[in-house]
Amino acid sequence: MPAIIILLILVVIVLASTIRVVKQANAYVIERLGTYQGTWSVGVHFLMPIVDKVARRVSLKEQVADFPPQPVITKDNVTMRIDTVLFFQIVDPKLYCYGVENPLAAIENLTATTLRNIIGDLELDQTLTSRETINTQMRATLDKVTDPWGIKVTRVELKNIIPPAAIQEAMEKQMKAERERREQIIRAEGEKKSAILVSEGQKEAKILRAEADKQSAILAAEAKKQAAILAAEADREAAIQRANGEAEAIVKVQQATADGIKALNISAPTKEVLTIKSYETLAKVANGRATKLIVPSNIADITSLASALTETVAASKEKADDSEIVKKESVAEPTPAIETPVEKTEDISVDFDTNFKFD
DSSP: OHHHHHHHHHHHHHHHHHEEEEOTTEEEEEEETTEEEEEEOSEEEEOOTTTEEEEEEEEOSEEEEEOOOEEEEOTTSOEEEEEEEEEEEESOHHHHHHSOSOHHHHHHHHHHHHHHHHHTTSOHHHHHHOHHHHHHHHHHHHHHHHGGGTEEEEEEEEEEEEOOHHHHHHHHHHHHHHHHHHHHHHHHHHHHHHHHHHHHHHHHHHHHHHHHHHHHHHHHHHHHHHHHHHHHHHHHHHHHHHHHHHHHHHHHHHHHHHHHHHHHHHTOOOHHHHHHHHHHHHHHHHHSSOOOOOOOSOTTOHHHHHHHHHHHHHHHHHHHHHHHHHHHHHHHSOOOOOOOOOOOOOOOOOOOOTTOOOO
16 A cells, blocks of 8 residues: 555656646757757647656847957057947757857857957948947848857947057047137137128128218208208299389389379369479479489470470370289289389489579
8 A cells, every 4th residue: 555655656746747837938949868859839748757858948038148358450450359249039949959069159259250350341440430330240240150050149239349548548639639629610610700790790880871871961952952942932932022012112103193194184284383383393303413404495485394294294104004014914923033124214404504594
């Protein structure tokens, strides 16, 4: 009885040891009697006791390999150290197990040699500025070489590029000089723009000042023009008013003379009255400034003198009528100021002796 129990326990232990559970993102490589039997994926699997065994448990996740810095020489004979980071994934567990003895060591050495080959074709400046190109070339080369190993290289990155100390110092000086040059260029461009803006401002100010002077001169000329026009109009109006006043004065004088003659004609003066008026006229002439007087040849005939005076008065009346017509025409249509010459009659004087007698 105890033997049966022990046997059952051994059977249970053996059966339990044959059960294998493969987790997610893992794979088991199974060998039977030392020969590859198969690859188990995710799930529950039963292992044949004693005959089968799990040769290797392989992770299918993407893995990262950080390699130490590798010394490399550029095309211009500059030695530097570069450390790389490799991202890879196992895509075929069988090839991974049987393709290469130590896959990680193989990838590390392959990365170092590939990096030296790529950097050897580049100069220092190209190496520092062509990281993306170097990464692409390395990934393509490593992916092609590691494909028989069941490894997929997904990405290669240059983690750090360490040039020699002398090169670093020279690079720092070059960078400092470049920054100083850029600073001077930026300062010069700023001063240039400032000078341009100042010049443009002065130009605009001069233009505006010239425009203002021009407008001021135009307004001053317009003001002078208007003042001259107004002064000319004022002189014209004054001349017209003066001419109208003189015309009215002449008309009134002539009208008064005509009225006097008319009144004299209406009164029907006798010969004696005419004689008296003649004497009065002679007296007024004598009191004037003239020293000559034109009289008829027959001085004794006072009636002839009165007749001559009457004809003179009638002529003055006709002249007054003509002046009134001229005034009406002037009022109907204003004309520029024209000085109307007033006919001046010479003083009529007579040279006579103190003992001059009338019969």
